[in-house]
Amino acid sequence: MNLQKFATSIVNRADAEAIIREQIVDAIAQDTPKSSVFMAMAKKLPNMTSKQTRIRVLDFLPTAYWVNGDTGMKQTSRQAWDNVYLTAAELAVIVPIPEAVLDDAEFDIMGEVTPRVIEAIGQRVDSAVIFGENRPSEWQNDIITxxxxxxxxxxxGASPDYYAKIxxxxxVFSKVEDDGYxxxxxxxxTNMKAKLRGLRDDAKQPIFNKTMQGxxxxxxxxxxxxxxxxxxFNTAIAQMVVGDFSKAxxxxRQDITVKILTEGVIQDPVSKEIVYNLAQQDMIALRVVFRLGWALPNPATRIDEDRVGCPFAYLEPATPITTQAVTFTVKDNASTPVAITDARVNVNGSNIKTNASGQAVFNLRAGIYPYAVTLKGYTKVTGTVTVAASAVTQAVTMIAE
Known part of the structure; x- marks a missing residue:
């Protein structure tokens, strides 16, 4: 038999590449969406039934006195409460998507976009609550402030000893503990891990460790x-934040809600120009809304009866952020005003008592801050102070009740 007449031809992979359909994993290569660290660590209260929720906190503690003998007089004391408010601020985003893109895509675009939007909400919450970035005007000062x-x-410092600083x-730990927390x-x-590895206490035990349970x-x-x-986490503001997160x-007010919009227009918030007309351009839009309020009530304790302490502390970066000195000078309304000592100046949740000169000095970033000045026996004084690019002085006159 002549074997040459049975010569064969091989179709190799290069010849058939155009008709070979490669396997496509039914997912997009991406990292797992992250949630809010603050919300995972702080104390969650029942959902708000209105825009604002009030928390009653101890403002003044009662004092006990020795009677001093059988005929001594028992003295009276005062206890008072203050109100701390949680005001809901709204986070929202709209993601427009052409319908043609949805029809042609080989995967669930909505299913991929939604968790990323939720991740963005968690990031915004942490940035605003902890670092004050884009903080809603309804909220009190951020944890760093x-x-x-x-x-x-x-x-x-120039040559930091991280063990000493921590x-x-x-x-930072002792700052929190000194205030009674x-x-x-x-x-x-994340880059703090490298600075902590190898740090040991006086007993040569590592202060930084990890477990692998789960x-x-x-x-x-x-x-x-x-x-x-x-x-x-903003390393330009802090390297480390420590505290009693249960106090926050x-x-x-409104859990994360997702709505699909099929009609309407989307405007530029600045120019007010129409960017998309959903019906005319055959588009849909994914709208996500979330409303949340937070507070650091900071009630009076036996260690911090004046409520001027804070359950948080932080380690500054090598170059601290720029702040401006805001000096409140509190005096009475006498014809020759006299400085008032120990008045409590509350600037959007931050408390400092006035010194012998009637002054309380804050260090604040640019912004507009509400303030209240209180002292037993005097009428409460409220107002706002604006901080820009220079030091600020604010005079306050208190009137006896």
């Missing part, structure tokens, strides 16, 4: 430590 006004900020006297949690940027969990001196990976509370 509250800690700074209480003197709970620790400078890094755990030694005047370190226990550190329940720590958050820091998910990896880090701890710093026994307190759970987290490294936010939703992009919220939040409540949800």
């Amino acid at each position: 509250l800690a700074r006004q209480s003197g709970n900020n620790v400078a890094l 755990l030694a006297e005047d370190g 226990a550190v329940s949690g720590v958050i820091a940027s 998910a990896t969990q880090y701890a710093l001196d026994g307190a759970p430590m987290y490294f936010p990976d939703n992009g919220s 509370v939040y409540a949800i």
